[in-house]
Amino acid sequence: MPEPIIRVEELTARYGGRTVFDRVSFEVGRGEVFVILGGSGCGKSTLLKHMIGLYTPFSGHIWIDGEDVTGAEGDAKRAILSKLGVMYQSGALFGSMTLLENVMLPMEEFTDLPPDARSLIARTKLKMVQLEGFEDFMPAEISGGMKKRAAIARAMALDPEILFLDEPSAGLDPITSAELDQTILELSRNLGVTFVIVTHELPSIYTIADRVIMLDKETKGIVATGPPAELRDRSDNPWVRRFFRREAGGEAAEVSA
Amino acid sequence: MLWPVAAMASPAPERVPSASVRVDGDAAGSVRLVLEGRLDAGRAGSVWGEALERARECEADPLVVDCSAIDYCDGAGASILVALRELQEARGRRLEVRGLREEFARILALIEPSGEAAPAPPSKREGLLVALGRSSLGFFAELRSLVVFTGEITVCLGRALRHPRSIRFRDVVVVAERAGIGAIPIIALVGFLLGLILAFQSAVSLQRFGAQIFVADFIGIAMFRELGPLMAAILLTARSGSAFAAEIGTMKVNEEIDALTTMGLEPVRFLVIPRVLAAVLVIPALILLMDLAGVVGGLAMFLTLDYPVVTFWNRVVEATSPGDLLGGLFKGAVYGVIVAAVGCLRGTETGTGASAVGESTTSAVVSGIVLIAVTAAIFSIVFYVLGI
Ligand SMILES: Nc1ncnc2c1ncn2[C@@H]1O[C@H](COP(=O)(O)OP(=O)(O)O)[C@@H](O)[C@H]1O
Numbered sequence A: 001m002p003e004p005i006i007r008v009e010e011l012t013a014r015y016g017g018r019t020v021f022d023r024v025s026f027e028v029g030r031g032e033v034f035v036i037l038g039g040s041g042c043g044k045s046t047l048l049k050h051m052i053g054l055y056t057p058f059s060g061h062i063w064i065d066g067e068d069v070t071g072a073e074g075d076a077k078r079a080i081l082s083k084l085g086v087m088y089q090s091g092a093l094f095g096s097m098t099l100l101e102n103v104m105l106p107m108e109e110f111t112d113l114p115p116d117a118r119s120l121i122a123r124t125k126l127k128m129v130q131l132e133g134f135e136d137f138m139p140a141e142i143s144g145g146m147k148k149r150a151a152i153a154r155a156m157a158l159d160p161e162i163l164f165l166d167e168p169s170a171g172l173d174p175i176t177s178a179e180l181d182q183t184i185l186e187l188s189r190n191l192g193v194t195f196v197i198v199t200h201e202l203p204s205i206y207t208i209a210d211r212v213i214m215l216d217k218e219t220k221g222i223v224a225t226g227p228p229a230e231l232r233d234r235s236d237n238p239w240v241r242r243f244f245r246r247e248a249g250g251e252a253a254e255v256s257a
Numbered sequence B: 001m002l003w004p005v006a007a008m009a010s011p012a013p014e015r016v017p018s019a020s021v022r023v024d025g026d027a028a029g030s031v032r033l034v035l036e037g038r039l040d041a042g043r044a045g046s047v048w049g050e051a052l053e054r055a056r057e058c059e060a061d062p063l064v065v066d067c068s069a070i071d072y073c074d075g076a077g078a079s080i081l082v083a084l085r086e087l088q089e090a091r092g093r094r095l096e097v098r099g100l101r102e103e104f105a106r107i108l109a110l111i112e113p114s115g116e117a118a119p120a121p122p123s124k125r126e127g128l129l130v131a132l133g134r135s136s137l138g139f140f141a142e143l144r145s146l147v148v149f150t151g152e153i154t155v156c157l158g159r160a161l162r163h164p165r166s167i168r169f170r171d172v173v174v175v176a177e178r179a180g181i182g183a184i185p186i187i188a189l190v191g192f193l194l195g196l197i198l199a200f201q202s203a204v205s206l207q208r209f210g211a212q213i214f215v216a217d218f219i220g221i222a223m224f225r226e227l228g229p230l231m232a233a234i235l236l237t238a239r240s241g242s243a244f245a246a247e248i249g250t251m252k253v254n255e256e257i258d259a260l261t262t263m264g265l266e267p268v269r270f271l272v273i274p275r276v277l278a279a280v281l282v283i284p285a286l287i288l289l290m291d292l293a294g295v296v297g298g299l300a301m302f303l304t305l306d307y308p309v310v311t312f313w314n315r316v317v318e319a320t321s322p323g324d325l326l327g328g329l330f331k332g333a334v335y336g337v338i339v340a341a342v343g344c345l346r347g348t349e350t351g352t353g354a355s356a357v358g359e360s361t362t363s364a365v366v367s368g369i370v371l372i373a374v375t376a377a378i379f380s381i382v383f384y385v386l387g388i
């Protein structure tokens, strides 16, 4: 694994008194495409929101580029945040702005670019996610999959070092989803962007993921770590093997099991 | 050709099986609960209560439920068995299901609790007294959060005024437009009617002393000093405080607040400051309109007393001082901050789910009006003591 850019150490998350996951530790390498897997409701989004410093952990630490996210405030926090781009599960586009304005907003706040340069950059980002021609649409006027893509464009607005994507391909058709995979691969290879992605799309996991971790609701921890093909073939956890096989088309294995 | 259709439309009554429950004792003296017929969603309800009732009367352990006479059973029917099991377990007894057909047993297996304890539901319904106690405890927590939030806004407002570039003036204009221009008709109407009502009520009393002319004084003083700012603030709460809470609440539910935070745009600067500024900018205009409409309403009534317009106007000008008007505007500005701050606070406190937005909207209006009333009372006392 390359030098780690994110380190999660003994992270425990709770809502009220209920533990979502307990003492989870892992590292994400610089330039890696890192995928978080797990059943619905097992805490993937929660983990993501802890990693970007949005939620304060019950216990444990997260380091990004050697900086402790957990206790950071003010300028230190801003410095960390400026390295991140985040796409939320719901898209979280600002409803009162057009798509173009949504993508331009981070640039407006953080750069001295003149307006026409901002607009040009924003247009290219939207083009990268196949949203050319929709610049002046409001979020309410486009479909769910398009919202996700616009949100990805916004997350990429400031060319962050790390992109967090929460279920980017949910609600996308297979072709757009494959195109998105290509975009991710290009960004990762050409610009060295690190990706942390929550997804269920097995085909795209095999294409893009360098490593995956698998969260488990029952044990409230990580049940598997490694490259996807390795987990499919060699995991000693039958549940993990089944997850990979079944969705890879191994219905027969499921029935005979 | 009519005959077969008719026959199909009304099958013989005895062929519609109904559901029933009865208690059956056998020769050995042991008691069984017998469920019969068609236990589907439409019929299960009719035997549900009775089945539980009979089971409660039975002392047998295990209680045997004979299901061999069940013709049909779906999820609703199977839940009767689950309910019976739970009843027995609550009494420390067992339940034995006999003769349940294979296909129905599978349905039962589907809906049976999986053994592991489900996580406790986040909130339970509670009694009136408990709720009352909790809400009065909650009052102090709320007061605290309001103070903290006010402090945060003040700090942010101070910083914004020192760095005016960081203020999003475009948002201020948009909000001010919606809160201001949109409110003109209702402010004018309510102001006019308020003036009219006040004039009539005061005229009734003043007439007895032949002092109707003082209606004008009364209208001027009451509107400029108290009622203009108060009513304008209450209308602003209803129209815009609620809108602020709903907008910000929706953004919270939609993860937009999270998105702002991770973009390094503090929600307070980005969302709250423009709204507070807009409210403070707009409310003086609304108050002046309210005052004017109130005076016109009073005038409308005054004219029925056969005085000329000039008399009315002279009395109003004479009775009130610019200080009254300015004092009213000052109060209004404070109310404006309160309305916007409470609306935004309630918005940011929104929980998860769409119904949470409705709750915070309601709560924004209620606490906004309460706080305005309390502040108005405090102002009255302070102004009185200071002799303003
Ligand atoms: N804001 C919240 N408050 C309380 N519980 C929450 C909240 N968000 C998520 N949860 C709970 O935490 C668990 C994990 O949620 P989440 O991280 O969204 O799961 P995933 O993204 O893996 O589907 C779920 O059981 C959910 O009910």
Ligand SMILES: [Mg+2]
Binding pocket: A044, A045, A046, A089, A166
């Ligand atoms: Mg999620």
